[in-house]
Amino acid sequence: MTFDKSMLARYFVLGTQNVANEAEFFNILEQALVSGITLFQYREKGQHALTGNDKLRVAQQVRQLTTKYRVPLVIDDDIALAHVVNADGVHFGQGDGNISENIKASAPLFVGVSVSNQAEYDRIAGLRGIDNIGIGPVYETTTKSDASPTIGIAGLNKIVNQSQWPSVAIGGITQKNLPDVLATNVDGAAVVSMITQSKNISETINIWKQL
Ligand code: TZP
Ligand code: MG
Numbered sequence: 001m002t003f004d005k006s007m008l009a010r011y012f013v014l015g016t017q018n019v020a021n022e023a024e025f026f027n028i029l030e031q032a033l034v035s036g037i038t039l040f041q042y043r044e045k046g047q048h049a050l051t052g053n054d055k056l057r058v059a060q061q062v063r064q065l066t067t068k069y070r071v072p073l074v075i076d077d078d079i080a081l082a083h084v085v086n087a088d089g090v091h092f093g094q095g096d097g098n099i100s101e102n103i104k105a106s107a108p109l110f111v112g113v114s115v116s117n118q119a120e121y122d123r124i125a126g127l128r129g130i131d132n133i134g135i136g137p138v139y140e141t142t143t144k145s146d147a148s149p150t151i152g153i154a155g156l157n158k159i160v161n162q163s164q165w166p167s168v169a170i171g172g173i174t175q176k177n178l179p180d181v182l183a184t185n186v187d188g189a190a191v192v193s194m195i196t197q198s199k200n201i202s203e204t205i206n207i208w209k210q211l
Contacts, residue, residue, distance in 0.1 A: 001088040003110035003131040005166035007072050008188035010208055012037040013170070015044040015076075016058060018143065018192055026061065032195055033069035035205035038188070040066050041091055043076035046145060059085045074112060079105050091134065094120050103129040112168075116148035121159050134190055135159050137171025138181060143192045147171060153180055160185045175204060182211050 012032050016025045029040065042062050044055050059075065063085045066073040074089040075082035079102060082090045091112035092102050103111055110131040115121045124130065137147045138156050150171065151159075160167050169181045170190040181189050189208075198204040 001072055001110075003089065005132070005187045007039045008132060008166055008168040008186075008190075009038045010036065010205065011039045011041065011168050011170075011188050011190035012195055013041040013043050013076075013190055013192050014196070015042065015046075016050055017044065017046050017048040018196055022058065025058070026065070028196060028201065029062065030065060031201040032205065033065060033071055035202040036209055037071060037205065039072050039074060041074040041076055041190070042087075043091075044078075045076060056081065056084070059087075063087065074110075082106070082109055089131070094123065099124060100127065103127065114170075115159060117151060117155070118159065121162070125164070130165055132166045132168060132187075133159075133163060134168050134170050135163075135186070136169055136190075138169050139172025139174075139177060141172040141193075144171070153184065156181070156186065157184050175207065178208065179211055 016022055019025050042059055044050050050058060059081055063073055072088040074091050075087045076091045077096045079090050089110035090106045093114040111129060112132045112134055113124055113130050115133045115135050135156055137150050139150055141147055156169055166187045168188045168190045169186045173181055173189050173191050174194055178189060195201055
């Protein structure tokens with residue numbers, strides 16, 4: 001699948017470590033897929049993250065579900081797994097090894113790279129083979145324990161407006177601050193807890209669609 005920036009509009013990120021158990025993981029994922037997310041990133045990372053065969057098994061089921069709903073699948077920080085399960089894209093942070101090597105090893109999948117601040121943007125500026133960047137954390141988040149300092153809407157604006165790539169904002173995005181995020185020139189928002197904490201996932205995503 002070739003990358004299109006419209007995929008970034010409603011970007012849902014989830015790993016089993018973000019929920020109580022695998023059943024809940026698949027339940028939330030399927031509700032989000034049915035309701036209209038435009039991309040799913042499988043991010044199995046941090047305390048209680050699955051590894052090895054368990055991670056592979058879940059990723060294969062995730063591929064089946066995302067294919068069923070025709071939603072592109074991105075794998076976070078695991079290029080080998082992305083190829084094995086026939087994902088559409090990969091995403092990595094700047095601490096996840098050599099960026100240029102990672103980009104090369106990702107072909108033909110599309111590539112996203114995290115940017116937490118101006119210095120990180122400068123480090124990748126001019127590189128070939130990147131399709132999109134994820135910018136943040138914009139706001140405080142409890143989802144990522146090793147998150148960089150927040151950049152706020154001002155910091156987001158600054159990076160978005162110089163970006164040579166389509167971009168998606170991430171970190172602490174809620175229904176309340178989503179309009180402020182989308183008022184910048186970003187192509188979309190990426191969220192974990194806005195969906196996992198939602199009392200009504202289809203309603204949350206319907207509101208998102210109308211913004
Ligand atoms: N990268 C920067 S912040 C973050 C990631 C993966 C976590 C976002 O989670 P939430 O719950 O949407 O703040
Ligand atoms: Mg990473």
